[in-house]
Structure formats: structure tokens, C-alpha cells
Amino acid sequence: MLATAGVALCASSALALTPPGDLAPPGGSPIVFPLVGAATYSDDFGQPRGQGPHEGNDILTTWRSPAVAAEDGTIKFWTTSARAGCMLYLYGTSGTTYLYIHLNNDLTAKRDNKGKCVPGVAYMDGLKNGAKVRAGQQIAYNGDSGDAEGTYHLHFEVHPKDGAAVSPFPYLNAATKLLFPLPTKAIKPVTLGLRGIPLSAGGGMLEMSVTGVRVWPGGAWTAVPARSVELLVPPDALLDRSVAAQIVAPTRRALSSRTVVPLVVVTRPAKATFEVSTGSPGTLSVDHIQLG
Ligand SMILES: [Zn+2]
Missing domain, CATH: 2.40.50 (OB fold (Dihydrolipoamide Acetyltransferase, E2P))
Structure with a gap:
């Protein structure tokens, strides 16, 4: 398990460092890009931030854009970090753990911060803590909770073997992008x-x-x-x-x-x-x- 205390989050960025060596995605198969829709990101892994090096990549996109599971796995809600805000762990079946940080906490587009870290606001409607999810299934909504206030983005981390964070950048570049997020239950045709x-x-x-x-x-x-x-x-x-x-x-x-x-x-x-x-x-x- 990972402790949020070790997670360096998204205060304003400063100097860019040379990114560490690239790692291939786990098992050679690409992950699913963690957001659906137009989004931008750069290799900001390792940049100095307030509490130490930046441990993920920040992916910028619009309020409440769907965040989807990067691979099959089990999710865990994390709601007690002031800096991370509404957060989710995805324990992938490959052994890699993914962190989804700064999920939505607004009830309106006016950045009201009145939503709680609950399904329907931060997490996908009806999703239960501890649920098994499949790759591409919507698990959360993009937002600006915690110290991201004012900048809607997903802080995304990749921890192979549930260990130290590595740069998500090569994973994101190789990722499979979806046309639409998969529903919780694929019963009805779309x-x-x-x-x-x-x-x-x-x-x-x-x-x-x-x-x-x-x-x-x-x-x-x-x-x-x-x-x-x-x-x-x-x-x-x-x-x-x-x-x-x-x-x-x-x-x-x-x-x-x-x-x-x-x-x-x-x-x-x-x-x-x-x-x-x-x-x-x-x-x-x-x-x-x-x-x-
Ligand atoms: Zn960040």
C-alpha cells in the first residue's frame, strides 16, 4: 500500500529536470489513457514542487471529464489527504498501482468545492470502494480538488510492482485512447x-x-x-x-x-x-x- 504522505503533488512548477529513463508499459501491452477526450500533458515528472519532486504527470482537461481505469484491477477511494483532495488508487492486475489525484469536488462549474469525495461527484456514480473494474471503465471525474484548486487536471502516477513512482510519460505516449468511457455494466448496447x-x-x-x-x-x-x-x-x-x-x-x-x-x-x-x-x-x- 502507498502512503499519501510520500506523494508530491501539484503546486506551481519550477525548473524542468531531465526526465529519468523511460520504462516500457507493464507486460508490453499499453495502458488505457486515463482520461477520455482532448487533453494535454508534458513530462513534468521529477520537477521540483513544494514538497519535493513531482511524482506524476499532470494531464489537463475539462471539468468532469471521465477518468477511466488504465488496466483491469481493483480501486480504493482515498479521501483524507488535504493536498491530494479526492483521490483513487487503482491496483492493476499486472501488479502496477496507479494514482488518480485531484478528482472533482465541485457541484457546479463555479469551483464551489461543495461536493464531497463520493460517487457521483469525485468517483463514478454507483462505484463502490473496493470494486473490481475493467480497463477503460469510467471510475472518476476530473476536477481540481486539494492543492490543484483553480486548475482542472488529473495528477496521474504509475508505481510498478506497487513500489516507487516512475515517469508516466512513456506510458501515456503509448496508451490506448478510447472514443468513450466504458459503462459500469455493459448490458445495454450503445x-x-x-x-x-x-x-x-x-x-x-x-x-x-x-x-x-x-x-x-x-x-x-x-x-x-x-x-x-x-x-x-x-x-x-x-x-x-x-x-x-x-x-x-x-x-x-x-x-x-x-x-x-x-x-x-x-x-x-x-x-x-x-x-x-x-x-x-x-x-x-x-x-x-x-x-x-
Ligand atoms: Zn501533479
């Missing part, structure tokens, strides 16, 4: 909206550069870092007449950047598996396409 630019099409396929994702039921449009997603185009998919000729071609070909227009693809319902959440080729089918 329908996705994908906004982006078509790259190639034909032969029953459509490849898009996706920059926005929406999940039904319940979701709102979320910006994601641009990424290529390949979709199946069934013969009975409904296509806006203006783009149908480009998309329904007998063989696949690249689309001219002069003629493509932004599109919104709505998928057929799909079970919320890890492969679907990563947009693996062949896992998503087009239901209909509108102009974006």
Missing part, C-alpha cells in the same frame, strides 16, 4: 455519433478522421484527439444523397480533400466492449450519415 472528415471509402467500408464523439443513451458531444476510425457500411445504411456516391463505391479508395465535407455518422447499436470503445476496425457499423 449508439455512437462520430463527427469528422471521411478519408477513404468503398467496398463496404468508410474510414474517417474522427474529432467528436457522442454516446447514446445519455451523452453529449465530446471533442477527442483526431484519430482514424474504420466503419462497416451495410448495404441498407442511410446516406445523405450528396455523399452517397463517394461512400458507396465498389472498391475502396482515398477521397479527395477538395471534395470531402464534414460528416456525422450514427452507428448501429453495439455492445460496449473494449474493442468498440477503441473503434477497432470492423466493430462499428454505419446506420446513417448526415452532413456535419
